[in-house]
Amino acid sequence: MTHPSPVELAKAAYAAYGEATENRNYQGLPMPDWDNLGDRVQKAWIATAGSIAIGLLESFAQSEALVPDVGDLVLVPMDPEANNGASVAPAVVTRVWSATTINVRVLADGESTPWRTSLVYADDLNDVASAAAVWTWPGGA
Structure with missing residues (x-):
């Protein structure tokens, strides 16, 4: 956009x-x-x-419409080797700490389903390291 x-x-x-x-x-x-x-x-x-x-x-x-909730689907960076070649994976929000900080369960396209904790919101995931503790809304990657 x-x-x-x-x-x-x-x-x-x-x-x-x-x-x-x-x-x-x-x-x-x-x-x-x-x-x-x-x-x-x-x-x-x-x-x-x-x-x-x-x-x-x-x-x-800061509006309520953008505050994540438990069960929401977000995107996180992922090591492509553990995610069937994709550098981004969907994740389900499991805990909301604030409007920008959450815990998730990653739905990787592979054998593992890792947890990620205390992820901070990023506008997009371009040029973000695969292990970075960030998340974004779908469409922002």
């Missing part, structure tokens, strides 16, 4: 402001195009949009 850059967010916010004010600034004068705002004002819009985005992401991450 591709996320918008801070500049794209700032441009969208500036455009929305323009739509809400009939393209007038706080003094009632016509708003300049984004490219004519100047560095200082562009940076202020970028900082503002970035701050709002971070606040929304933090709020969303």
Whole structure:
């Protein structure tokens, strides 16, 4: 999933402001195009949009919808040699310590079904060592 850059967010916010004010600034004068705002004002819009985005992401991450529960299916990194060549395996949540820390029983595609404890949430499992104590939601690997 591709996320918008801070500049794209700032441009969208500036455009929305323009739509809400009939393209007038706080003094009632016509708003300049984004490219004519100047560095200082562009940076202020970028900082503002970035701050709002971070606040929304933090709020969303703490929402109940994203809190794992016992029995949920998550993904964990796995040694491909113990998992029929796959570097990621599904796991069932067996204990929830917090919204980001859990214990799991790994459902490896092999002989073993290892336990993993105190795994910490990661956005994705790209470039994560097979023994790393992390997990992610399906679709995040």
